Amino acid sequence: MQWRASLSAMDGVRLLRLGKRLTELGRAMVTEHASATLTPGEIAVVSDVYQHPGSSVQDIRVRTGFAQSHVSTSVARLRERGLLDAEPDPADGRRTLLSVSAPARDYVRARAARPAEPLLAAALPDPAQARRAAELLDELAALLLPAPPPPAP
Structure with missing residues (x-):
């Protein structure tokens, strides 16, 4: 009976709050160093490209909801820092496809594995x-x- 009493204390709102807190802790663990050197927008762009390699600026814009100019500026800065790699889209040479660079991927994996x-x-x-x-x-x-x-x- 004690199990039921403790189970009933966890309602949907409390579960959502717990999930949010765990997300905050996990994000802090993975991005704490990055947040000292990258803007929140840049972290969001890197995170999006990490989850969706081979993305165009337009793809990132749609998924993040950022303005295209913001995504383009962030991508340019991230490429300069060596965090994103770019290659021409084989289907449309006017588009550039982005992926997280190998050193950046290794860094994220190492941070996440701590x-x-x-x-x-x-x-x-x-x-x-x-x-x-x-x-x-x-x-x-x-x-x-x-x-x-x-x-x-």
């Missing part, structure tokens, strides 16, 4: 609470996320 415990320790005042939160998040991930694919031979 353990969450230090971030949780900063978010929670009690080290025991931070450890417990990490355990609970691991358990939730095991229950709610698809199993990762087996490693390649």
Whole structure:
């Protein structure tokens, strides 16, 4: 019966708030260094291209909702910094297709693979609470996320 009581405390609004907080923590973990060197708009453009390699400026504009001039300016700055690669669209030589550069992809993967415990320790005042939160998040991930694919031979 205790399980039912605790389950009923989690309603849709609380679940959404929790999801938002977890998203904030995850985003901070992945982008904390980038946010010191990139604008929020540039981070959004890199994130979009990371998720959709081979995108045009128009594709990014549609998905992000940013003005084309903002996307074009961000793309130019990101290309200058070596974070985005560009190649001509084979179907339409007037368009440029963008992808995240290999060094930038490696950096994002390395940031995302870091353990969450230090971030949780900063978010929670009690080290025991931070450890417990990490355990609970691991358990939730095991229950709610698809199993990762087996490693390649």
